[in-house]
Amino acid sequence: MQHFAELLDSLVFQPARNAKLRLITTYLASTPDPDRGYALAALTGTLDLPNAKPALLREFGVQRLGETLFTLSYDYVGDLAETLSLVWDANVKPDAEATGPQAGHNRPPPSLGEVVDRLRLTSKRETPRLIETWLDELDATGRWALIKLVTGALRVGVSARLAKQAAADLGGVSVDDVEEVWHGLKPPYKSLFDWLTKGAPRPAVATTTAVFRPLMLANPLDEAELPSLDPLAYRAEWKWDGIRVQLAAGGEQRRIFTRGGDDATSAFPDIVEAMDFDAVLDGELLVAHPGIGDVGPTIAPFNDLQQRLNRKTITPKMLRDYPAHVRLYDALFLGGEDLRARSFDERRTKLETWFGEKPRGPFDLSPLIRFTTWDELSEMRAGARAAEIEGLMLKRADSAYVAGRPKGPWFKWKRAALTADCVLMYAQRGHGKRSSYYSDYTFGCWRDEELVPVGKAYSGFTDEELLRLDKWVRDHTTNRFGPVREVEPGLVLEIAFDAVQRSTRHKSGIAMRFPRVHRIRWDKPYAEADKLATLEAMLAA
Amino acid sequence: MTADPTPSDPRSWLFTTPQGLYCAPGDFHIDPAWAVKRAVVTHGHGDHARAGHGATLATRETIEIMKVRFGEELGAVQGLRYGETVRIGDVDVRLVPAGHILGSAQIVLDWQGSRIVVSGDFKRRRDPTCPPFEPVKCDVFITEATFALPVFRHPPDSHEIGRLLQSLKTFPERCHLVGVYALGKCQRVIRLLREAGYDKRIWLHGALVSLCDLYTREGVDLGDIAPVGEMGRNPKDDLFGRDVFKGAIVLCPPGALADRWSRRFPDPLPVAASGWMRVRARARQRGAELPLVISDHADWDELCRTIRDVQAPKLWVTHGREDALVHQARSMGVEAEALHVAGREEEGA
Structure with missing residues (x-):
């Protein structure tokens, strides 16, 4: 447990992906089974433990420390789990000359495996006592990790995919190989580690279809390459602005996975209810209000979909106001048959047949776009201004469904970005390698005589440009707030973004989707930057 | 500040002035924030040791540190060994290890049978660069409170x-x-x-x-x-x-x-x-x-332990989060109150 706690603690402070991978791989390599397996389960969100409520933690804190000291401490720290972990040994005899993290106790702290096993076997009534005992045995970092474990989310900036990548690195295999076997396995993943580290045979791919299969992803289209591609060899469809999901159902199992393999099933009971099939389907999750008669569903803005994400409890009101919908792109399995080696055209035909068998509730098909020349398609792309369309997808008619992002068979051809000239207002230091550079920029547009912030960007410039931007910020600072500098208006940034949305969180009332620095307009007078009204006119209907 | 100094009323002979803590019967300041005639300095950190005093008394090591930091701006100086006593005015002044940094000292003030100890900054755990804190029994203990919350428990x-x-x-x-x-x-x-x-x-x-x-x-x-x-x-x-x-x-x-x-x-x-x-x-x-987590200041447990060790019936709490420590000391039966001294901020540590 202590070892695992140190890992989580390191991950929290480490912003770089590769460094996180190194930390996890190092941990997995140096930790025995079953602890490392449970750690992997915790990081990938597959560890299902009985939950402790925050109220219990508060009660613990007040019992040990008294109301006054606990409240003062909580006010200062601001996070309940962390406060409790730090104040815990209040009733232990203070011993400043302590030499070990467990000073004052004579029992060794529990291992992660012990924690998991005992939590599973202990009745709900007995769980608080058990947690209390462990809190006594662990050091502050260990307590913090334990509390994270028993209250649910770890929140250490590691996706399920990243954790699996670390496991794959440990065994020198590809992460897609791990994905293929993953959902047939259970914590503590002994057979997985036997395969990765001890030369045991690869675990069998699960036979039920309700497991995650790595998604096939597209590369951005280089328009210069277009003339060399044969338009008749490709199929086109709209790229919908939602969340890519995989629906996997078979037997009693119904699961919804995100692109990274995270399990999102519990957030969308309205979709799960309609998954009365034996199939693995690829589609776009959207919020859509059902159509009537021949009129198809109306896609709601991405903002509405965000109301359904990252929710612990789903209320009937949310289901009513923001009904979920999946627009289907592809079929990986149908009726137990693996279609992934078949061509796109064959899979599409089978998907259409399956879809036509009966009413499919909150599902529809992403329509194919008929075209004969690239110019024709290009025109349609330019004309598509509906908010829910991000651009086009091009898929080779003969392409098999391959995990990952193979070069060639699939392209995404995003709608041309919108741009606006904005004035730099604040700059903030970046993280990791950029910690000595002012690399995160907040910019604004004119509302009458006043600049109002409209967005924030931290990409789109070269290293040389960053050096120059950093110097500009330092030379034009008017105010400092910790890591943030306010600068005098003077520098115009041409910002590219995918869309403009309404937002109640920003003073300007709008928010940009995917803003990035397109060009730095060193020459442009800042008074000539765009007006807020210009952005408001771009608001999706 | 108030009436004539009397030994039975510690506030009457050691109190705060705009320059900092002032000892009336000795006519000197302790760690003054501004230049004064006579200063006694606990240790060399910038918020305690300043240049420009008429005369400065500190440990020999602290004087050396101040020489490196301030050079010529330092006025008359007197360096003491730990444990050595000097009389300033009517007050006996003794410097005792505080365990904070090289040269750091508590200032033990004896006046007409009454004893106040000004801890300066201190810690209780071992430090390979300076001698350890020595608890001195006293009537009033003036403690720092940089990390005076139960959340601060420094690991080994x-x-x-x-x-x-x-x-x-x-x-x-x-x-x-x-x-x-x-x-x-x-x-x-x-x-x-x-x-x-x-x-x-x-x-x-x-x-x-x-x-x-x-x-x-x-x-x-x-x-x-x-x-x-x-x-x-x-x-x-x-x-x-x-x-x-x-x-x-x-x-x-x-x-x-x-x-x-x-x-x-x-x-x-x-x-x-x-x-x-x-x-x-x-x-x-x-x-x-x-x-x-490596600190040169006492953590919560060390602060509580020190209150017990010095056995002072009165505790004055300076810079930091005094609320929690005052609360804690009172629950330990000590008459505790906050003491606001000019020029103390939260940084350091």
Whole structure:
């Protein structure tokens, strides 16, 4: 447990992906089974433990420390789990000359495996006592990790995919190989580690279809390459602005996975209810209000979909106001048959047949776009201004469904970005390698005589440009707030973004989707930057 | 401030003035924030030791530190050995180890049978760069309260240094840039590394060099240390200079961690060593990727233990989070109150 706690603690402070991978791989390599397996389960969100409520933690804190000291401490720290972990040994005899993290106790702290096993076997009534005992045995970092474990989310900036990548690195295999076997396995993943580290045979791919299969992803289209591609060899469809999901159902199992393999099933009971099939389907999750008669569903803005994400409890009101919908792109399995080696055209035909068998509730098909020349398609792309369309997808008619992002068979051809000239207002230091550079920029547009912030960007410039931007910020600072500098208006940034949305969180009332620095307009007078009204006119209907 | 000084009323003979804490029967200030005629100084940190006093009394080591920091601006000085007593006016003044940094002292004031101890900054755990805190029984104990909340419980130093050494193993190609205060923390971290068996060269930011030299002269063995100087500054003509810092430990003031100065190092991993690192939000604020909880101030348990050890019926609590400590002391049967002294801020530690 202590070892695992140190890992989580390191991950929290480490912003770089590769460094996180190194930390996890190092941990997995140096930790025995079953602890490392449970750690992997915790990081990938597959560890299902009985939950402790925050109220219990508060009660613990007040019992040990008294109301006054606990409240003062909580006010200062601001996070309940962390406060409790730090104040815990209040009733232990203070011993400043302590030499070990467990000073004052004579029992060794529990291992992660012990924690998991005992939590599973202990009745709900007995769980608080058990947690209390462990809190006594662990050091502050260990307590913090334990509390994270028993209250649910770890929140250490590691996706399920990243954790699996670390496991794959440990065994020198590809992460897609791990994905293929993953959902047939259970914590503590002994057979997985036997395969990765001890030369045991690869675990069998699960036979039920309700497991995650790595998604096939597209590369951005280089328009210069277009003339060399044969338009008749490709199929086109709209790229919908939602969340890519995989629906996997078979037997009693119904699961919804995100692109990274995270399990999102519990957030969308309205979709799960309609998954009365034996199939693995690829589609776009959207919020859509059902159509009537021949009129198809109306896609709601991405903002509405965000109301359904990252929710612990789903209320009937949310289901009513923001009904979920999946627009289907592809079929990986149908009726137990693996279609992934078949061509796109064959899979599409089978998907259409399956879809036509009966009413499919909150599902529809992403329509194919008929075209004969690239110019024709290009025109349609330019004309598509509906908010829910991000651009086009091009898929080779003969392409098999391959995990990952193979070069060639699939392209995404995003709608041309919108741009606006904005004035730099604040700059903030970046993280990791950029910690000595002012690399995160907040910019604004004119509302009458006043600049109002409209967005924030931290990409789109070269290293040389960053050096120059950093110097500009330092030379034009008017105010400092910790890591943030306010600068005098003077520098115009041409910002590219995918869309403009309404937002109640920003003073300007709008928010940009995917803003990035397109060009730095060193020459442009800042008074000539765009007006807020210009952005408001771009608001999706 | 009030009526004539009487020994039975400690507030009447030691009280705060705009310049700082003032001892009336001795006519001197303790750690004054402004220049005064006579100052008694607990230790060399900038918020306690200032230049420009008519006369300064401190430990011999603290005087040496002040000479390095202030040079000519220092007026008349008198350096004492620990335990030595001098009489100033009607007051006997004795300096006793506080265990905070080299030369740090508690000031023991005896006047007509009444004794007040001004702790200055202190800690109770072992520090290889200075003698340990000695509890002195007294009528009034004036304590610091930098980390006076139960959330501050510093782990053992060896554990934290172990985390730094582990990180060097995990990221052997990254330069570990450790933010430390120039006086005390810097030298203590170096000694702790040496005790943990780290014998490679430790590199220093220019601002740390003169105080490290002083510690060495005072007999604290810092091993192989060297200034970074201009090495690696120009990426074009000094590739060698940059490679030297791969997997090396470089110490610098906390402000230099995210300063342009740090760009010369290969993929620097920012480390911060401070008691504030105990709280994750604060560690993140500082941009530390490896926060080490190493403090020169007493933590909550040490503060509580000290209140018991000095057996003072009265406790005055200076700078920090006095609410919690006043509450705690009262529950221990001690008459506790806050004492607001000019010129004290939360930084340091």
